[in-house]
Amino acid sequence: MKKYFIYCVFAITAFGCSNMEKESSADAIEKIENGEAVMEAKIIKTADMKFRVKDVQDTKEKLSAVLKAGGGTIAEVSISSTIQNTEKVKYKTDSLLELTAYRTEGMILAKVPSEKLDDFTNKVARMAVFVDHQSMKFDDQSLDYLVNELKSINRAEATASMEKAKKEPATVQKNVKQQLAMKDEYVDKKVRNMSINSRVQYSDVTLSFYQDHTVKQIVVGNDNLSDYHPPFFQRLVINLQNGWFIFKEFILILFNMWSILLLIAGAYFGYRYYKRQQKKKLLA
Structure with a gap:
């Protein structure tokens, strides 16, 4: 199952098995340099x-x-x-x-x-x-795309070779970690190219x-409460009524305090009588 993992990832990432992936990265570069293959513009x-x-x-x-x-x-x-x-x-x-x-x-x-x-x-x-x-703006990602693609091929080939090679028990764990790191990087490169393809097809x-x-x-x-006050003449009549009410209440208070007023009046007249008597004694 491990043998076919890398090729399944290739299919899932929607790139398929292109002609370039069927050959080594060195062969692909040589064909591009010789003009036998055309690098797709991205x-x-x-x-x-x-x-x-x-x-x-x-x-x-x-x-x-x-x-x-x-x-x-x-x-x-x-x-x-x-x-x-x-x-x-x-x-x-x-x-x-x-x-x-x-x-x-x-x-x-x-x-x-x-x-x-x-x-x-x-x-x-x-x-x-x-x-x-x-x-x-136009951003040419053709070379970055090619680098990711060729590195992906290298990692696929290296991973496949490691899986086919005989492993000593002491090196199995190390070999598994290496394969996992290479496969992760392989996926990163393929996803990066998927992103480039998406941005090439759809412009931001x-x-x-x-x-x-x-x-x-x-x-x-209206939240200004003073504007709700009645007109001047209406307020004048209201204030007269309030003044008359206050006057009547004052009279009632005075009558309610008749005993105190009586004592005050008695004290006042008593004081005046005392003063007159004192004055008569001084004159005599």
Whole structure:
């Protein structure tokens, strides 16, 4: 079973048994150098755009439809609004008009079939009111892909040779560790090439878009309680009524304290009588 492990991994990683894998890495390099084999180009395309639109939400929906129709996919999407300024003005006694100025921005990370990248970016540009920035990059990964492929062949051959060779009991454990390390590295190289193939087939596109500052009007409840006070004349009548009520209460309090008032009056007149008597004695 171990003998066929490396070839099963080869099949699972979707590369198949190519002609290059049927020969040694040295033979493959020699054929490329002699022009007997052509190295496949692995060009990774990426695009980046920033543009202004009339409506962010509407543009997001249109971009999603264009991507779906063109065989693309969305990896990430986000829409955010940033408040620039806000103010509340009086609308009615119990309500205010809240004015909010904000800026809305959108961002989409998408994957587009590489052969349709130019057509897609042109469609996006036609959606824009103004294009702030647009760029496209081409990254040639052909040599990295070839290096990974040849190293994978070397590791497959080395692992197969180690499995066929007779092993001494003392070296079995060491040999197993070596095989495991080589197989792991083999898988890493194949997965790396799978990633390159995926990025070659589907280009990464970053779309950043925004709209003009928008002013939103909302009627909200008035939280300034002083605005709920009655008009001046109504408050004047209420205060007169309150004053009359307070005066009556004061009279009632005085009458409720008649005994204390009587004592105070008696003490006062007694003091005056005492003073007069003292004055008469001094004059006599």
